Amino acid sequence: MRTSRYSRFKNLVRPHLLSISVAGLFLILSIVLLLSRFNDTYIGTTIKLFSSNIIYSISSTVSSPVRMINEGISNIKSLGNLYEDLKKYKQDQIVDSASFQEMIALKLKIAQYENLLNISKETDYSFITTRIVADFSNKYFSTLLVNSGSKNGLYVDMPVIGPDGVIGRVIDINNKISRVLLITNVNSRVPVNISDRAFQGILVGQGQKNPLIKYSKNLESIMIGDLVTTSGKGGVFPPYLLIGQVVGKKGTTLEVEIFEDINTLTHVRLLNYKFGS
Amino acid sequence: MGTFFFKNKFIFLNLCIFIIISFNITLSNAYFELHLLIALLIFIVKWDVENWTVPLCIFVWGIYQDIILGVSLGYSSLIFLSYFLLNQLTIHLGIYETKNIKFTLFLFLSIFIFIIEYLFIYYKLAIHLPFFINFLPILIIILLFYPTEILYSLIKNSYEKIR
Known part of the structure; x- marks a missing residue:
């Protein structure tokens, strides 16, 4: 059969x-x-x-109703803080105008010194501002989704910054949407400079904890509160971009508190920086 | 509600899983992980043992979640299918109706997955994650086991009474 x-x-x-x-x-x-x-x-x-x-x-x-509710709640919250924000803004405005003038003076001074020393010029870069459409920053595989893609001129390894400092780099590109690997992600490694003496190290993401600097040799010379900036080594990030400050020492590693509060961000800047171009 | 749910159980559960995974885009939280909620749902429901499309659908939903979260393909499927396999084993061994044994198995599998994940990150990436913060989502899901189980039993009983 x-x-x-x-x-x-x-x-x-x-x-x-x-x-x-x-x-x-x-x-x-x-x-x-x-x-x-x-x-x-x-x-x-x-x-x-x-x-x-x-x-x-x-x-x-599918998730748009939840997003609308979330946006509504955050709008109500921000309305409640409006008066406080206005007061703070007025105070900051006075400080900002003074520091802005100081910054311009310093920039001119640096330009003059660079001309005198005949230092090769750093590559200038433009930027694209884009909106965050999804935020997975509270997990150890922290990433963001932004609503720009290859059709907006984005490319893999594009540095991403917020108003207060570096937050990550682009890892995946689609036509309209791209994924940003945050510096807090456990897979993130960023070469950094520590303090004004430019000690070298590698910033390693730790998920929800503060990132750590590993492989730094001059631990005894590094103080709590020293600034951490990108070193420009590796060619992904331009040099001297602010990341955060040293808040602790743990054995051979340094704990860094990043300046940017990623959870509160709604927009980010993507830097059009290509090393060597 | 109960009748509607049980007559279209397969479609309804898949729709639930689809909606929960899609909510990952807006409801991302450090203390409550939606993929663990789906795992709980997969573990609690009495799936048809002869329907081979269930594991296929679970695998596809896993891939769908991996693409949304941007993690390696296979990560979510592995977690979902582990809970599904354990669910099927409890049905075969005749312990599905024994809530306490089911809870113990769920607890052990959750802790086992957490330890594997934790050790992988520790040895492969040389990163020491904070234990409590990372264990908290699992703890919350473990606490949600009995309420979800009771809710599912209520829906099931209401259907059986009507029938």
Whole structure:
């Protein structure tokens, strides 16, 4: 008697074990995908490139009621703080005008010194301001989604800053949306300068904790409160961009508090900085 | 509600999973992780043991979440399918209706996944994550086990009474 392929398969795997068998197979497939770093392969990148635009559109449409509620709550909160903000703004305005004049004077002074020493000029860079559409900054794989993509001239490894300092770099590009790897992400490594004596180190993300500086040699000369800036080494970030300040020493590492409060950001700047161009 | 839910259980649960995953875009929180809520849902529901499309759908939802969160493909599927496999085993071993054993298994699997993740980050990336902050989402989901289980039983019982 002839039997169909399906019935032979059914005989091979008992019906009540079918679900477990298929689940086991997919479980193994998931482990293989995870361990083989399928994301970084050509097929993985292509799948993500084609699917992510559709997926982001669908998920943002589905979650739009929640987003509207969130925006409403934050608007009410900001209205409540309006009077305090205005008072603070007036005070800051006086300080800012003085520091702005001081800054211009310093910039002119530096330009004169650079001319005298005949130092090669740093590459100038423009920037694109874009809106944050999703914020995953509170997880250890902290990332952001911004609503600009390759059609806006974005490229992989573009430095991303907020009003107070560096927050990360672009890692994934689609047509309309890009993903930013934050400096707090456990996969983030940024070469940095510490203090005005430019001690070197690597800033390593720690998830929800403050990032740490590792591989620094001059720990005894570094003080609490010393500024941390990008060193420009590695060619991804331009030099002298503010990141934060040293707030603690733990053995051979330094704890850094970043200046930018990523959770409160709504827009970010993407710097058009290409090393060597 | 109960009748509607149980007649279209498969579609309804998939719709729930889809909506919860999509909410990741706006409801990102350090103390409450939506993928653990989905894992709890997958573990509590009595899935059809002969329906092979359930693990397939769970795998696809995992990939969908990975793309939204920007993590390595396979990460969410692995977590979801682990809970699904354990759910199926409890049905096969006849302990599905025993809530306390089910809870113990859920607890052990959650802690096991947390330890694996923690050790991976510690050894592979040389990063020592704060234990309590990272364990808190798992603790919250463990605490949500009984309320969710009771809610599911209530819906199930109301359907069985009507039937």
